[in-house]
Amino acid sequence: MCRLFAITSDTPLSPMTAMEALDVMREGHDGSGVGILLRDLGGPFEEMKDAPILSGIFSESGIKRLDTFMMGIGFMTKYKISIKLPKTAPRGTPRRDVYLIRAYEYPEEWEGLTQASLQDRLMNIRLKLREMGEEKEDMIVFSFWPDVIMLKEIGDPMTVGRYLSLDRKELQARIIMAQGRQNTNYAINLYACHPFFIQGYSTMTNGENTAFIPNKEYLMSRGFPGYSGFQSDSEVFTHILHYLYNSLELGIEAYKHVITPLQGDALEKHPDAALLRVLKHSCRRLIIDGPNCVIGCLPDKKLFMVQDRKKLRPGVVGGRPGMYGFSSEICGLDAVIPDRDKSKDFQPMHLDTAIVGPDRQEVSICCQTDPLPLPR
Amino acid sequence: MLPNRPITPSTLSIKDLLWQVLWNKDKCTLCGQCTAVCPVNAIEPGVFQKRLIEPALNITEKPGNVYKVYYGIRQKTDPAYACIGCGMCSLVCPNDAILPSKNEENDKLRLHIDRGGQPRKRGGRRNVKDGILDQIKFIRISMLTDPALDAGRHEFELRTLLGRVLSPEKHLALLKENGWAPPVREIYPLMIGGMSFGALSPNMWEGLQMGVAYLNEELGMPVRICTGEGGCPPRLLRSRFLKYVILQIASGYFGWDEIIHAIPHMKEDPCAIEIKYGQGAKPGDGGLLMWYKVNKLIAAIRGVPPGISLPSPPTHQTQYSIEESVAKMILSMSMAWGFRVPVYPKISGSSTSLAVLNNITRNPYAAGLAIDGEDGGTGAAFNISMNHMGHPIASNIRDCYLNLVALGKQNEVPLFAGGGVGKNGNLAANAAALIMLGASGVQMGKYIMQAAAGCLGSESDRCNICNIGNCPKGITSQDPRLYRRLDPEDVAQRVVDVYLSFDTELKKIVAPLGRSTSLPIGMSDALGIADHHAAERLRIQYVV
Ligand code: SF4
Ligand code: SF4
Numbered sequence: 038m039c040r041l042f043a044i045t046s047d048t049p050l051s052p053m054t055a056m057e058a059l060d061v062m063r064e065g066h067d068g069s070g071v072g073i074l075l076r077d078l079g080g081p082f083e084e085m086k087d088a089p090i091l092s093g094i095f096s097e098s099g100i101k102r103l104d105t106f107m108m109g110i111g112f113m114t115k116y117k118i119s120i121k122l123p124k125t126a127p128r129g130t131p132r133r134d135v136y137l138i139r140a141y142e143y144p145e146e147w148e149g150l151t152q153a154s155l156q157d158r159l160m161n162i163r164l165k166l167r168e169m170g171e172e173k174e175d176m177i178v179f180s181f182w183p184d185v186i187m188l189k190e191i192g193d194p195m196t197v198g199r200y201l202s203l204d205r206k207e208l209q210a211r212i213i214m215a216q217g218r219q220n221t222n223y224a225i226n227l228y229a230c231h232p233f234f235i236q237g238y239s240t241m242t243n244g245e246n247t248a249f250i251p252n253k254e255y256l257m258s259r260g261f262p263g264y265s266g267f268q269s270d271s272e273v274f275t276h277i278l279h280y281l282y283n284s285l286e287l288g289i290e291a292y293k294h295v296i297t298p299l300q301g302d303a304l305e306k307h308p309d310a311a312l313l314r315v316l317k318h319s320c321r322r323l324i325i326d327g328p329n330c331v332i333g334c335l336p337d338k339k340l341f342m343v344q345d346r347k348k349l350r351p352g353v354v355g356g357r358p359g360m361y362g363f364s365s366e367i368c369g370l371d372a373v374i375p376d377r378d379k380s381k382d383f384q385p386m387h388l389d390t391a392i393v394g395p396d397r398q399e400v401s402i403c404c405q406t407d408p409l410p411l412p413r
Numbered sequence: 414m415l416p417n418r419p420i421t422p423s424t425l426s427i428k429d430l431l432w433q434v435l436w437n438k439d440k441c442t443l444c445g446q447c448t449a450v451c452p453v454n455a456i457e458p459g460v461f462q463k464r465l466i467e468p469a470l471n472i473t474e475k476p477g478n479v480y481k482v483y484y485g486i487r488q489k490t491d492p493a494y495a496c497i498g499c500g501m502c503s504l505v506c507p508n509d510a511i512l513p514s515k516n517e518e519n520d521k522l523r524l525h526i527d528r529g530g531q532p533r534k535r536g537g538r539r540n541v542k543d544g545i546l547d548q549i550k551f552i553r554i555s556m557l558t559d560p561a562l563d564a565g566r567h568e569f570e571l572r573t574l575l576g577r578v579l580s581p582e583k584h585l586a587l588l589k590e591n592g593w594a595p596p597v598r599e600i601y602p603l604m605i606g607g608m609s610f611g612a613l614s615p616n617m618w619e620g621l622q623m624g625v626a627y628l629n630e631e632l633g634m635p636v637r638i639c640t641g642e643g644g645c646p647p648r649l650l651r652s653r654f655l656k657y658v659i660l661q662i663a664s665g666y667f668g669w670d671e672i673i674h675a676i677p678h679m680k681e682d683p684c685a686i687e688i689k690y691g692q693g694a695k696p697g698d699g700g701l702l703m704w705y706k707v708n709k710l711i712a713a714i715r716g717v718p719p720g721i722s723l724p725s726p727p728t729h730q731t732q733y734s735i736e737e738s739v740a741k742m743i744l745s746m747s748m749a750w751g752f753r754v755p756v757y758p759k760i761s762g763s764s765t766s767l768a769v770l771n772n773i774t775r776n777p778y779a780a781g782l783a784i785d786g787e788d789g790g791t792g793a794a795f796n797i798s799m800n801h802m803g804h805p806i807a808s809n810i811r812d813c814y815l816n817l818v819a820l821g822k823q824n825e826v827p828l829f830a831g832g833g834v835g836k837n838g839n840l841a842a843n844a845a846a847l848i849m850l851g852a853s854g855v856q857m858g859k860y861i862m863q864a865a866a867g868c869l870g871s872e873s874d875r876c877n878i879c880n881i882g883n884c885p886k887g888i889t890s891q892d893p894r895l896y897r898r899l900d901p902e903d904v905a906q907r908v909v910d911v912y913l914s915f916d917t918e919l920k921k922i923v924a925p926l927g928r929s930t931s932l933p934i935g936m937s938d939a940l941g942i943a944d945h946h947a948a949e950r951l952r953i954q955y956v957v
Contacts (some may be wrong), residue, residue: 247555247927251823251935258821285581297930300570315588318574318597319581322824324931328560346930347567379756 039231039243040217041352043332043363044373045340046076049079049209051186058369059217060364062247063193065248069129070218071194072230074239075186077338077395079209081116083185088115088140089159092179092187093166094227095135099175103137103166110162111144118207127200130192136201138186138208156236158390160263167228167266176200177227186210189230214334216241229268230401235277237336240278242271243365244350248326255322257278274331277323282335289329289341290403293390296325297346299405306406332363336393348387354380354400361393361400423528425490429521431874432498432513433490441509443484447511449503452869452883454891455496456511459487476562480885486511492525497875500871501885515873534703536879536889538859539694539788540800542872544833545807545827545947549846552941552956555927558589564917564924571919572635573602573854573932575685576755576780578825595780596755598684601628601636602932603844603915605659606785606831606856607759608688609643610668610710611702612792612879614896617866617888618646620904624865626654627905628912631787636912637684639856642700642725644668650675655683661759662746664699665725676749684779685755686746688739690729690769693789693806693832695798696761698724703793705882735772743778755780760784762804762832770813774822783828783856786807788833790859790870792889793880806832807850811951814851814935823935827853835860836872840911841918849936850951862888866899 042058044050052073082090086138095103107114117139147155163181170176179187186208190197194217198204216231231241237399245254246252249270256264256276261284264276274296281287281295298317299307307313327345330352336339342352354363355370355375364370367382381400385391388405418424427433434456441652448456461481467477488496498513519940526533555561576597579587587594610618621638642663649655650672660683662669663909691697702711703725712719723876729738739758746756757780760769773779786806791799810830817823820876830852834843844855862868866888869876879889889897923929926939933939941956942948948955 048592196775227663245555245927247553248931248933248936250938251933254818254935255821255824258818258823285585286583297858300568312588315594316581316583318578319584321574321578321931322935326928328927347562370924 039365040369041231041241041243041330041332041363041365042237042322042338042369042373043212043214043241043334044360045212045393046360047211047397050213051213052203052210052213052215052300053198054373055213055215056203057193057241058364058373059194059215061372062217062264062364062366062369070191070227070230071197072189072216072218072241073141073187074180074214074232074334075208075210075212076184076334077211078184078186080207084113086184087139087144089181089183090138090140090186091181092138093170094133094177094190095137097134097173099170099173100135100137102169102173103176106166106169107141109147113142114139115142116140118205120201123200127196130190130197130200136188137405140224140342148244153310160236162339164214164262165267168327182234182237185234185237187232190225191227212334212338212340213327214332219336226268228266231269231271233269235275235279236283238275238279238333239281240260240271240275240331240333242274242329244327244329245343246270246325246327246329247275247288248324250278251322252325258321259284271329272388274325274329274333278333280323287336288410289339289390289392290407292341293343293388295408296322296343297387298324300342303406307406312409330365336410339392341390341392343390344385344387346387351384353382353384355379356400358398361397363391423492423525425492425525427488427490427514430488430495431489431516431520433494433516433524434496435512436486436487436500437510438483438485440508441485442508442510443636444507446505447486450501450505450885452501452878453494453497453573455491456486456488456502459485461485462910466737472890488678492522492528495522495526497876497878498874509931524785534793534880535703535796535799535877536790536792536794537870537877538790538836538872539833539872540872541788542837544788544836545805545942545944546833546843547837547839548558548942548944548947549842551845551922551926551939553939553953554925559727560925562924562927562929564920565931567924568690569920569923569929571602571916571923571932572599573598573934574598574827575637575757575829576827577777577852578827580825585683585913591750595778596753598637598755599633599635600684600854601859601912602848602854603912604636604659604829604854604856605638606858607639607641607659607689607692607863608792608858608862609641609661609700609702610714611706611891612641612642612889614890614899615710616899616901617904620865620899620901621861621908622649622654622658623905624908625657627909629657630911632909634912634916639687642667643702644671644716645676645709646714647671651678651680653680653788655679656681658683659687660684661687661689664727664729665723665724667717667725670716671714673749682750682754685735685757686750687783688742688746688756688758690758691752691785692759692765692791693761693785693787693803694791695794696763696787696803698725698794698798698802700725701725701793701880703880703882704879706889708891711891713759725925730731734771739772740776740778741845743776747778750827757781757783759783761789762806762809764804766804766809766813766818770816774817774820774826779826781829781830781853782813783829784813785856786832788828789831789896803832806830806847808950810847810852811850815952817851818935829854829856831856831858841922844915845919845922846940848932848934849940850953851937853934861908861911864911865904875924886949
C-alpha cells in the first residue's frame with residue numbers, strides 16, 4: 038500500500054521534508070517510485086507566479102523536439118532549473134538525460150484570453166506533449182501549469198531525492214504532496230505514479246479503487262480531453278474532483294457526496310436531500326469503491342483528506358497554525374511536525390472531509406451530514 | 414399392439430416417445446392415483462394377459478399352459494396423449510411404483526405432433542441446457558492488495574435505478590429552476606418479470622404479490638413485479654401495493670380499459686409502465702393466451718368474451734415508425750400519470766436492439782430499456798419461435814451498454830436484462846454477470862416459478878404444458894381444481910426465501926470483488942471466461 042504525505046506551510050519548505058516523512062513510513066512502500074508535487078512556490082519562482090512551468094523527463098532528442106514545438110507555438114523560456122546528476126544513478130533508477138523544470142513566457146497572442154480558455158490551452162499542450170513523447174518515448178510530461186512543479190521517478194524516495202538534489206534552495210514550496218509507491222502493477226509507468234494533476238487539481242491515493250472501470254468509462258465519455266490516461270485506478274479521483282468544480286460547479290464539500298453518497302435514512306434526513314439525491318443518481322458512475330485515503334489540493338491552495346465509505350485506510354491530519362501535515366501514517370506526521378498538539382490530530386472517518394485552507398490556521402471538518410454551502 | 418391394428422405413419426411405439434413410463438407391477442396397488450393425476454391422460458388402467466407355461470418335470474405328465482389376466486398401467490402412444498415427463502404420477506404414488514424416464518435417443522414424437530397441420534405449441538422454456546452466463550467467472554478477487562469484504566457483516570448498497578437519469582449538469586440546472594425531471598425509482602436489481610394474470614393462476618399471482626409486498630414492507634427490500642400483458646385485478650389497482658407493481662401494456666392492450674378507469678381511484682402510482690414490444694421466448698410474435706385458460710374471471714379482467722384464444726398482434730396497431738409511435742406511446746403513458754411514472758419499452762433481444770436503443774437515447778421521456786434474450790420463457794408459444802428465434806442476452810446487453818458508454822449515456826438509460834437468468838439454478842451468478850456486463854438490473858420469470866411454486870419445467874422438455882391450462886402444479890392453470898393445489902401463502906413464503914438467499918449470494922459475489930458502495934454495473938474487469946471468442950465478443954478477460 039502506498040504511503041502519502043502532504044504539507045502546507047506559511048514558510049516555503051524543501052521537498053526533502055516530504056521525503057523524510059516517506060522515509061519514516063518506509064515499511065509501507067517498496068521504494069519502487071516516488072511522486073512529488075510542489076505548489077505555492079518559493080525561491081525564484083515566487084517572482085513568476087503566473088508563468089506556466091513545464092515539468093517532465095526528457096531525452097536529448099526529446100528536448101530538441103520540445104524546443105522546436107514550444108517555439109513553434111510561441112512559448113519562450115523564462116527561467117529554468119538545471120539538475121546536475123551524479124555520474125551513477127541509484128540502483129533501480131533509470132539513467133535519464135534531463136529532468137526539466139522550466140517556466141515559460143506566454144505567447145503574445147494569448148493575451149486577453151479568458152481564464153478558462155487559457156487553462157484549456159495549457160492542458161492541451163501538456164496532452165499534446167505527452168502524446169508526442171509516447172510516440173517516440175523521448176518525453177514524459179507531468180504538468181504544465183503556473184506555480185506547480187511535479188516530479189516522478191522510480192526508486193526509493195530518499196535516494197531519489199538526494200540523487201536529484203531536491204534540497205537545493207531554488208526548490209521551495211509552501212505546499213508539497215508526495216507519495217512513496219508500493220508497486221502492485223509490475224511494469225512501472227511513471228504516468229501511473231501519484232500525485233495526479235489536471236488544471237490545478239491534484240490528488241494522491243493509497244489503496245485500490247474497485248469501481249475503476251465504470252468510473253473511467255464515465256469520465257472518458259464526458260468529452261473532455263483531459264480525462265484520459267488512466268494508467269492508475271486512482272487517477273479518477275483527480276478527474277472527479279476536476280469534474281465536480283469544472284462541470285458541476287460544486288465545491289469540495291460535495292466531493293464525498295459524489296464519490297461516496299449517503300445511504301438510506303442519512304440521505305433522506307439531510308437538509309439538502311433533494312440535491313443529494315440528484316447527485317447520487319446522476320453521478321452514480323462516479324461512486325468509488327475503496328478502500329482509499331485521498332489527499333488532494335485545489336487551485337485555491339486548499340488541502341484536503343477524505344476516506345472512502347469503508348474507511349479501511351488510515352489517514353491523519355495535524356499540525357499547528359502556519360503548518361499542517363496530511364499523512365497516511367501518524368509516524369510520518371510525527372517526523373515532520375513533532376511539536377504539534379497531538380490531541381488535535383484528526384483522522385477523518387467515512388463521512389468526513391478534513392480541509393486546511395490557504396490561511397493554514399486550522400483543520401476544518403466537513404461532515405457529510407452537514408448542510409451544504411450553497412452552490413458556488 | 415393388437416395384430417389387427419392398422420399401422421399409420423404416425424403409429425408410434427413407446428420407444429418412439431420422448432418420455433417412457435416405467436411401471437412396477439410388484440409395487441403397484443392399483444390405487445389409481447397416477448391415472449387420476451396425469452395432466453395429459455398419458456396413462457390409463459390396462460388389462461394385460463399373461464401366460465404361465467407349466468412344463469412337465471417327468472415324462473408321464475403333460476406340459477401345460479395357464480392364461481391369466483392382470484391389471485396395471487398402460488402408457489398411451491397416441492401423440493395427443495404422449496407423456497410429458499411431469500412426474501406427477503411418481504409424486505402421488507404411495508408405493509413408488511411409477512416413474513417417467515427420458516428417452517436416450519431422439520424421439521419420433523416430435524415429427525408427429527403437428528396433427529391437422531397445427532405445429533406444436535407449448536409453454537415453458539427453450540430446453541437448451543448450456544448458456545454463456547453460466548460460464549462467466551468472477552476473477553477479480555481482492556485479497557492482499559485490498560481486503561476482501563465480509564459478505565455477512567459489511568453494509569452493502571445493492572440498489573439500482575429505474576427511470577431516465579439526467580446528466581448531472583442538466584439535473585442540477587433543473588433543480589435550480591424547479592423544472593420537471595423524469596421520475597426515477599430506486600429498486601432492488603432483481604425483479605419479477607412480466608407474467609400475466611391469465612397466464613398464471615390466481616393463486617400463483619396472489620402468492621407472488623404477497624411475497625413482494627412482504628419483502629417491501631417487512632424487510633425493506635424494494636422488489637418490483639411486472640404484471641405482464643393481462644391487466645391487473647381491480648382491487649390491487651386501488652390498493653397501496655400498486656407502488657410495487659410495474660404495469661405492462663402490450664399489443665393486445667388487454668386489461669387497459671380497467672386500468673385507465675381505475676386511475677382516478679389509485680391511491681399510489683404504479684412503480685412504472687412497461688411497454689412490451691417483444692419478448693425473448695417468441696420474438697416478433699405477439700402474446701398468446703389459449704382458449705382453455707380464458708374463463709369468466711380472466712375474460713372480465715381483460716375485457717374480452719370467455720372461451721376464445723387471445724393472440725396479441727406481433728406489433729402495436731398504432732405503430733407506424735419507431736420514432737413516432739414509440740415516442741407517442743411513451744408520452745401517452747407518461748401523461749396518463751402526470752409524468753410521475755417511468756415508462757420504458759421492453760423488446761426481445763435482437764441484432765436490431767442497438768437501433769432501438771439509439772432511438773431511446775434520443776427520447777428524453779424513455780425511462781430505460783428492457784431486453785429479453787432468447788432463453789426467456791412463456792405461457793404459450795409456437796415451438797419454432799421458442800426454440801429458434803431470438804438473440805442471446807449476454808452479447809446483446811453488452812453491445813447496448815458499450816454503445817451507451819460511447820454516447821456517454823451509460824448512466825442515463827438503464828438497461829434491464831432478462832431471458833434465462835438462473836435457468837440452470839445459478840440465479841445470483843447469472844444476475845451478477847449481466848450487471849457487470851452492463852445491465853442495471855435483471856428480470857426473472859421461470860426461476861421464480863420453479864423456486865417459489867415448484868414448476869416442473871427443466872431444460873429437458875419436461876412438462877411445458879403451461880399453454881393448455883392443465884398445469885399439474887396449479888401455477889399456470891385457470892381451473893380451480895388444479896390451482897387450489899397451490900397455496901398463495903406458501904408461494905409468498907418461498908418468494909421471500911428466494912430473495913433473501915439471492916441477496917446473500919449476491920453479496921458473496923460482490924464482497925470479494927471489493928464492491929459495497931454501489932451496484933457494480935459495467936464492472937467488466939471482474940469477469941473472465943474460458944472461451945476466447947466469447948471473451949473477445951463480450952470484451953472481458955480470457956482465462957484458462
Ligand atoms: S409423468 Fe406426468 S404425464 Fe407422464 S404419466 Fe406421469 S403424470 Fe402422466
Ligand atoms: S408445472 Fe405448470 S408452469 Fe411448470 S411447466 Fe408444467 S405446466 Fe408449465
